[in-house]
Amino acid sequence: MFMTPECVAPTGCTLGEGPLWSPSEGFLWWVDIKRAKLHRYNPRTGNTRRYDLPIRASTLALFDGNILMAGEREIGIYDPATEAYERLRTLDAEPISNRTNDGGIAPDGSFWFGTMDDAQKVAQGNYYRYTSDGKLEPLRLPSVMITNTFQFSPDGSVFYTCDSVEQEVLSFQHEIGTGKVTDRKVLANTFELSGYPDGSAVDSEGCLWTCLWDASRIVRLTPDGEIDRTITLAAPRPTSLTFGDEDLKTLFITTARAGMSFPQLDSRPLSGSLFAVRVDVPGLPPREFGKARE
Template sequence: MHLFEPQCVAPTSCLLGQSPVWSPSEGLLWWVDPNRAKLHRYNPKTGNARRYDLPLKASVIALSQGELLMAGEVEVGFFDPSTEEYTRLITLENEAPGNRINAGGVAPDGSFWFATMDGHEADARSAWYRLAPDRSIHPLNVKPIVIPSTACFSPDGSVFYTCDTTEQEIHAFDVEEGARLTNRRIFTTTSSGAGYPDGSTVDSEGHLWNAEWDGARIVRYTPEGAIDRAIKLPVSRITGCCFGDRDLKTLYVTTARTGLTAFQLDMQPFAGSLFAIRTDIAGRPCAEWSGR
């Protein structure tokens, strides 16, 4: 595999593949397809992929001591791949009818941050929450928007990044006292003819890699928000990315095929597949939720 050249490694045809997570203890890449209520697994050593049925439309997954913490619809729970059993952990009680969880990630302190949104993608009624290791839920002070995407942090944990996908903006917040967000600012925009910012990851150098829905590319931004590198992919709907493999220098990229016309699908036969991009830049290990 040549550096910075995307390669399809799992032609899974997901409607909405997203939330890739690398498990270093297993040497496996996990991601979900919420539209079909599926969990996917890829083993780079063998090249094999496997699919699991889920009891909920999980939009976000995270590592948690040998299990997968997953969030979808209006609940968070555990899924044990070895037994294929799911255990509900918490249910959100006060969400508006039709809302669902869309984005999330683990913070440096081991808490799980996630966002809800209008499932019809019409009204700005999103909300952010912090699931602490003791299973308590705390709201985060983030302004409601239509589609929240991305939940990742700078290497030192002092900056939180998220996306206002509809407005084509990536936002940054300062993180104070563990979970108080201040100094909201526009980190960068993708409004100059590019796509819509979706899932992201931060590498070991503090640069943000963002997947562009309808942009057909992954973009690496400096900590100041300037474009450092853009990598084109042969599919348009890029949804998320994370670093994996033993050296954390393979960028795994999830994609979608939902909403594409028959003509677009003919032109993008690998839409919905998992891609891998070898880089000369190391990522950072996926943080694990530290509760039980």
């Protein structure tokens, strides 16, 4: 099945990332990492709003009416109503050249996220787990160049992540509560698709929708790693996605224009925009930091 999404917000982000659906507000939030901006889209009106951030945030999560975010080498809370930011923790052990990248909320309510070399030259990206009691601990996973995808199966027993440079979508067995991950497997290799796996989202059937950077597409992977659906985009660099709207059947997709030449941008002018497409299988309700899902 092939689907074509429409551009709903031509924001021209350099590196759009971290889409987050807020059910209580009915808003879609996302960031432009390189420009240190937070964007908001209201699907009821089509209106957008942009906020200046004190850090280059890369991933977002719901937290007690505010937004938990990781950016640069720290974790903090942002209140869009007051535009106030509060730093919670710093990543003191991280190399100065590293920054945070993708992240997500685990079934137990902890915040998982990764780091990467901002220059993309050294494989020194690490994985972390941050709990509601302020505990920050590294996850025992190999260092990679670019950490992407922090998703869990509906029952929480499987953790999905990506080694983007190696073009591999990975799965691990996950122990809820302890955060222990074991039994590394390659769910899918994206080399033949000419794309690099980036951000992902899991639907209610347990399938993983994954963005393929430089391939202008998103693929839906079954738990066995088979591709059963494909979305083609008017932008070559999709970065991440999430489910939204009341029925969780709208797939919102962020994109980037970073690294594209002027001729490429002339031919793909919607690069960096927010896209949306209706799907027939709903996503999972977004998890909130500090709240375990029964």
